[in-house]
Amino acid sequence: MRLNSNDTENVKFADYLIEIGTNPKEDVELPSEIKRCKSTMDLLFKVYPNINVEEVATKTYLQERSILFARNDDVATLNELAINHFSGELHEYLAADKAIEDDQPI
Numbered sequence: 886m887r888l889n890s891n892d893t894e895n896v897k898f899a900d901y902l903i904e905i906g907t908n909p910k911e912d913v914e915l916p917s918e919i920k921r922c923k924s925t926m927d928l929l930f931k932v933y934p935n936i937n938v939e940e941v942a943t944k945t946y947l948q949e950r951s952i953l954f955a956r957n958d959d960v961a962t963l964n965e966l967a968i969n970h971f972s973g974e975l976h977e978y979l980a981a982d983k984a985i986e987d988d989q990p991i
Contacts, residue, residue: 925959928952929966939972 922928
């Protein structure tokens, strides 16, 4: 992911993240846009209210929100929680990490 340096909000947030990573203070002041939650489930529903309503949880709805974690295992845990709250039928799409020649079966 690359930072869009033409967007002042992106630059301000990137500077904030750098300050958190390099500032020796123990306490960090969180901006009001950052949700404060007691649990991962609470965070999920604050960022994605009505995630279980199919008409609400559209592609645009999901693209307009995000939750950032520093560790992949935390991302996996949140993804599993979120997936379990989607309504409708679950579909899994698999990918291959290598090219296939024209004459090879998929």
